[in-house]
Structure formats: C-alpha cells, structure tokens
Amino acid sequence: MKTELKFLDRYLTLWIFLAMIIGVGLGYFFPTISNVTNSLSVGTTNIPLAIGLILMMYPPLAKVDYSLLPQVFKDKKVISISLLLNWIVGPVLMFALAVIFLRNEPDFMIGLILIGLARCIAMVIVWNDLAKGNREYAALLIALNSIFQIISYSFLVWLFINVLPQKLGLGNFNVSVSIRDVTESVLIYLGIPFLAGFLTRYFLTKSKGKDWYNRKFIPAISPITLYALLFTIVLMFSLKGDKIIELPMDVVKVAIPLMIYFVLMFFISFFINKFMKVPYDKNVSIAFTATGNNFELAIAVSIAVFGIHSAQAFVGVIGPLVEVPVLILLVKASLYLKKRYKLVTND
Secondary structure: OOOOOOHHHHOHHHHHHHHHHHHHHHHHHOOOHHHHHHHOEEOOEEHHHHHHHHHHHHHHHHHOOHHHHHHHOOOHHHHHHHHHHHHHHHHHHHHHHHHHHHOOOHHHHHHHHHHHHOEOOOOHHHHHHHOOOOHHHHHHHHHHHHHHHHHHHHHHHHHHHHHHHHHOOOHHHOOOOOHHHHHHHHHHHHHHHHHHHHHHHHHHHHHHOHHHHHHHHHHHHOHHHHHHHHHHHHHHHHOOHHHOOOHHHHHHHHHHHHHHHHHHHHHHHHHHHHHOOOOHHHHHHHHHHHHOEOHHHHHHHHHHHHOOOOHHHHHHHHHHHHHHHHHHHHHHHHHHHHHHOOOOOOO
C-alpha cells in the first residue's frame, strides 16, 4: 500500500503562513486582544495557551508504543548510532550553526539551540514511511527519544546555553536560562502529555485492542497537534501586529541555519549508516529520526521560560515552517540514494 502525505501535513507550511497572517491581522485590527490574552493568565502562565501547548504534545506521545522499548537494545549497533546522532551530533551541529549565523542575536540563537536539543517524536513516522523505512525501528527510536527527552532536556539546555558558550569564549552573549524554569516547563508540557499518552494507550489497548487503537483512535486525535499548533501561532502573532514589517527578515535569518541543519544532518546520518552497513530501511529510520526535531517542545519551553512575545518562541514557530518542505525533498533524496547505490532493506 502506497504511503502518501496526508492533506493537512502536505500543506503544513501553508497553514502556518496563514496562521501567521491571521494572527497579525487580529493584532492589527483588534489591538485590545493583548489585554484579553493577559487577563486569562495566572502568574506568568496563560491558561488558554498552556492548554493548547499540552494538547499539541499529547497526540505524538499517545502514538508511542512504550512496550517496544526492551526491543531497542537487541540491535546494539543501530541503537548506538541513533543515540550518537540524536544526542551528540544533532545538538552540537545546531549549536554550531546557531553560533555561526546568530551570535549577534542571542535570543534567536537560544531559540535555535532549544530546537536542536528537542529530538523528533512525531512527524518522523511520516518521513520514514514515505522513504520506505522500517516503521518498527522508527517507533522504537521515537519511544527511546521520548524517554531521553524527559530525562535529559533540562540538563542539555543548561549545558548548551549556560555552560558551553562561556567555556568556548562566547560568554559575551550575557544570557542564561534557569534550569529550574526549563525543568518545570518540561514536566508540564512534556510530562503531562507523556503521562496522558501513556495511560491512554495502556487502558484503551487493554479494553479496545491494539488494532482499534492504531486504526481508529490515533487517526482521530492526530489532527489535534496541528490545530493546537496553529492556535498557538495565531495567538503569538496577534501580539506581534506592530512588528509585521520586521518579520520577513527575521524568518530568513532563522530559516537559513535551519535548512543547512536539516540537509547536513540527514546526509551525515545517512552516510554514517551506509558506512556501518546498516540496511536501507533501518538507515532511513535512524536518519529521519536524527534529522527531525520536536518543535512542539521547543515552542512550549520558549513560551514558558521567555514568554509568548519572545524571539525564542518565534524561532520555534519558524521551525516547522522550514522543516516540512525541506524534509519532503530529503525523502526524494533518500529514495534516489537507495536506487543510486542499489541499497537493500533488511531481510
């Protein structure tokens, strides 16, 4: 059965652009919207936005089959390569690009680093299927990334933002991120949907069966991520109506290092796997898992730590705007490489 990109996913870049335009329009024609938004806040937390961010994270985490985790460690070569690419190469590469392209704009730089540290747990299944990858291995790697993110994201943010710039002589950024604030954000915006997703899968598969869960429930809740993402974007940009002229250039500043990251990360991953003689289907699963990022988490943490008006949150929104068209091209590149090198899948 041929896998095709669903209508909503295929035009994700368009929907994000439209959400930006609608948000800016609302902010321009209804400037009192910021007062309404602030009135729905408790402390620094905006209630509608918090609900939207948690809903945005819930479907990807409800899709993960955590019962597969013990199988991950059976193939030590594949899992070692995946961990190396996801948790060392990917973050270091994004950190380097952030410093090279945005060192004079530390807020944008931090936003890019936050994206690089958030590993993919959602759209990778789509790219993997389109490139004829191994779905089981993709699912295994997503489950592993989900657990790793909950455990390590706060520490990595502290390391890559508070420690490394200073150690490398880049301390003139004069920025720091509270590990406590990041940890609280991760527990709220990743911990809550993780627990909800885990419990949903456990009880519904037990009562309705795995087949019903995957064929009926998951397709029903999947669009919630997109709707919640678009709601977040509309709300964010409704508060940026006065900066509409500045936005196009800001988009370009962020888009360039992101595009370079996606392309480099994919080809580095693909050819390392090829050199290690990993079969094509597993190669693709590892490569796309390493290339994609969890923009939902990066957006949630940016908003919670820096605020909805922040440049860091803006960078998070630009992420999926760039990712979708670039990764569609990388799917085509993957299929071309399979044909070019006559690569075989696992028996």
